Amino acid sequence: MFGSTTWENDEHVSGDSVDLDTKTIRDVRLIKKRPKPVLKFILAFGIGSFFFLFPIQWNGQTTIPLDVVVSLTQEAFPTFVEFLTLGLILAGGILTTISMANHHGIVTISDRTVDRFELDYWQTSNVFWIFRIVGIFLAIPIFIGQGPEWLLSENTSGIVWGGLLLTIALVIPIGAVFVNLLAELGGLQFVGALSQPVMKPVFNLPGRAALDSAASWLGSFSIGYYLTRNVFDRGGYDKREVFVICTCFATANLGTIGAIAAVLKILHVFPIVVLLYLLSVIITGIILVRIPPLSTVPNEFIAEPDPEPEFNGSVGDYSRFAFNEAIKTAEEGASIPSSAVNGLIDGVKLTGMMLGTVLTIGMAAVTLNEYTSVFEVLSTPLVPVLSAFGIPDPQMAATSVILGGAEMFIAATFAVGGDLITKVFVIIVVSGQAIFFAASAPMMVDMFDDIPIRFQDLFVLFVMRTVLLIPITAALVHAAVFMGLI
Structure with a gap:
């Protein structure tokens, strides 16, 4: 399962064949700074950073302007959002069916039509073709409110459709606007150059990965995936780097953690929760990037490689170089x-591609949770472990941790x-698990099928992250209690 040949592809470019420059920043020839591109970078970076990365207080929670825009849109135009979500699921399923029918020779479509409707974009595996079709048959009765009780329950479709899909349908398209401003007009290069001295030695990632992490932590894991996919398609990341970023840094965003903290009535210690959460995620990431399966993913590129050059230089040198690359x-x-x-x-295209899959797998996960005791049974072996780590209410905490593999919000509010x-322990662990099989896991598998990211690998990584997060988080929480912070 973990051998490097699992992910290798002869059609992709090996990182071993890429010449990576190593020099001092002073060796770089700086371009002449003309007013127009300087202003373009400053405006794009300012707009993108404000809406996408700048933390603000809204309704008693720490969030970002993008989240506020999405929330206000949902409140002002609820019917539009419902129709948009259904339309994207229908479009994704229909276009995938046409593309796959052409791919399998069931129908013959001209190359001109394929190019015009970008049908190659919708081609996927047979499994995800089925997921997208099933998504249509689930979406229609949920949309019209006619169907069996298990489908329309507030604890099933109320969570997946009402709490997840309606948000994703807005977050990705609106967020993509600001992501593109950062990615195409210098923001990615600016942040990447400044972060390289930290990201490379600590996580063996290019500096530009810091922007993806910030996107997930301050925005949404779906936005983080979009940015990672964007850079991956441009040759800025290899397969290993994508796998590491998605499974180690695309964790829960601070807005969601704040919402859960409000439900759990622990907002009075929210700053401590955020600090412990970030520490736990960073420590877990430092360990996981150095062991299989992440360490065995090959350094292959799917596009013409455009890796970051490795530099030596002072803080001032890095600042000048970062600004130079951004303006260029x-x-x-x-x-x-x-x-x-x-x-x-x-x-919009990316959202249409994934919504049906997320609906299908998400409904399966929450239905199992609602109508069976499978998650409670699975959590039983964890109870003595959590007791040994001094966590009160160990059965409750164990069930929450196991539920985290299905859906974070359900798990934490348990x-x-x-x-x-x-x-505090539960909210940190389930927020840091990163791999949620009702949402992020199917999104990862579908969005990065050319690596490929597979469910069996994600399950192993979920277990590994949980095994690491439990002692790390327990130690951090007890330390905070000892210092009187909690």
């Missing part, structure tokens, strides 16, 4: 309106009646 990219890039429109189009230490 902005000068070569499209206008701000064009980049925004291109991002919106890409975001501990609503627990002790304060239990609540």
